[in-house]
Amino acid sequence: MRGLTDAGPDRGPAGAQAVITAATVVAAVALFAAACGTGGTGARDEGPAHSDSVERAPAAKAPSPNPSQTYEKVDAVALVKADPAVSATVKRDLKPCAGTEYPVDVTYGDLTGGQLDDVVVNVLTCGDAVGVGAYVYRREDGSYKNVFKAEESPVYAEIDKGDLSVTKQVYEKGDPVSSPSGENVITYRWTSGRFVQEDFHHTDYGNAAGGDATEDPTAAG
Template sequence: MRGLTGTGPEGVRGSTQAVIAVGAALAALALFVAACGSGGTGARDEGPAHASAMTGAAASPSPGPAERYQRVDPVALIKGDPEVSGVVKRELKPCNGDEYPVDVSYGNLTDGPVDDVVVNVLTCADAVGIGSYVYRDDDGSFQNVFKSEESPVYAEIDQGVLSVTRQFYEKGDPISTPSGEIVTPYRWSSGRFAPGKSARTEYSKAAGGGPTPAPDN
């Protein structure tokens, strides 16, 4: 038994140092193997580094849809349209120089190949709508798919729906002060515009008063 312990304190210290050295070497080897297994970058291969790679891949946009907007000459469109009445065509004349009283808007109302065109014809003196029309692209040319010539009238695009406003007058109302308006939504269905439920608003006669919705009976 003395043979195992006969080295004394110096032998014990030497053995302890040897054990520590071996442990340190094994720990270093374990770290090296872990680094190699993770691609040489350790914990940086995960978390933010991975997110950056994904962001970079997503940053490449896919090709967008073809441009739908196609500008038109609204005056030529109205004057060349056999669906527009002769009265409206005669009223369609320049107010100042070569400026015609027409409002034009573009938008997707009929799911056509390009945006539909909404044209409002107004009077020069009072800017009262005398005709509202919608044109849809049909094999490269615009065709009339909606018209309203019940003056005063004005059509516009409201969140993909055709909204037509018709003002009404009671006896004694001046042209500048109608009694109210009726707004009717139209949706494209089976190749035509179908009217929805109208909303009637009666304007307040009080000075400075705003529109007063009529009771929904």
């Protein structure tokens, strides 16, 4: 009690200030306790913060793939018809099957290591899609040059893991067009400025036995 008595009139202004400060602290504690009693989230009990009040950075966009720098679409029909290496028979028979649709298959890919993709063109028949000519064109000095041709029908050329694969159906006497006796698959690789045979494989459909190699398709150098 002595302490309270000593804090009497002699300390009037300071004592009053201490009392006010203590009352303020008590009130603040009471308010804090009341807020905790409503759910323990304080001011957030009024509701979640508005999402539009937070500025979000725009999502990063994935870069768009660049178009191929080595691909150039060609008019395969015009290319074949203007090619002096293509036989007159193939050119004469190369006509639309229906409307403006020509019987040609065109494949683009790297076979010769040029700046632009090489073009593999297969000319087929309209009725049964038998290959009558297979050609490879390489871009050189601003134009396409014939670097391979095979016209021993039926024949078909395609790109296989960077090599040129040529398939030729083998018919025995009396075989219908739909049922060849076997096939020869010849693989070529671009070497020293020309296609060189790398592999030869024969399949006999009748007894699965190997056969003799047939004459290779002609490679234009």
